[in-house]
Amino acid sequence: MSVAEPRRIVLFRHAKADWPQVSDHERPLADRGRQDAAVAGRKLADTGIPFDMALCSTATRTRETWKLAVHELPHRPKTVYEERLYEASPGELIAVLNETPDDAHNVVLIGHNPGIQGLTEVLAGQAEGDTRARMAAHGFHTGAFAVLSVEGSWKSLEPGVCTLTDYWAPTE
Template sequence: MTAVPPRRIVVLRHAKADWPAVADHDRPLAERGRREAPAAGQWLAGAGIVPDLTLCSTAARTRETWKLVAHELPRRPKKTLYEDRLYEASTGELIALINQAPEEVHDLMLVGHNPGVQGLTELLAGSSEGDTLAQVRRGFPTAAVAVLSVDGPWKSVEPGSARLVSFAAPDSV
């Protein structure tokens, strides 16, 4: 019997957004965000992470972040779905989306918003490498990336079932 490698959940908060006089859902990235997002993509590339499936919020700032991140990866990500349910999602809603991921997916990325992405990372992390969980608890800045490792099928992901293996924020990417 061959051991199945752990799956990965990659949680990415959108890069820094601008505050023009538009609806929140339509806010674009600020100049700082346009610098942060490629750096996050370069960090992912350096970590050898190219998601099999990316679930991205439909908000303008998340779509723009994902486009800039994906451009930095060594190969085109397999599939991206723009998901309305990621916008203003609770941690429970985010876990429900993870539980619905197809079983053939090994690396699943969520591109979303705070407080959901930080709450999800903290809730799933039953353990962590080094001080990564403490870093997340101090804050999940724009363009930050958390990588969690999970064993078993997606439908079994629940609070405390993952290991937080890395966390990178813009100043460290």
């Protein structure tokens, strides 16, 4: 990767979860969520982004989403299961991304709302084409993801420095 080539971050909300009598952290995916996670994986593959790393919440629904989605990618990136991603605010998510090793150029973060949507809105100082309008129109539903590009190191990631380049949701 050249110095001028931007880093990419994909912010991926877990797919639709079920509501059985378990703690929130242990909620599994619903049948629709399992289907949507696989479709989202194919859409992630269609982006052509060669992911170097995945940062995934430790919640059952995020781990299941990633397991189904990553199966659709041409290669499996290094996956780090991070407890701090569960119920994280946009600021807490930025702090985790600031710790990303500089040799990881393309990262997918699998997490939860409202943090994922909030982080997308906080980071995206600019947007290409109609991506911001599509995201606003469809909302950040379960299984949705946003693609952002950023110049510089992970340590310099802060509000407004990214460009929203793509958005996809199962309901779109």
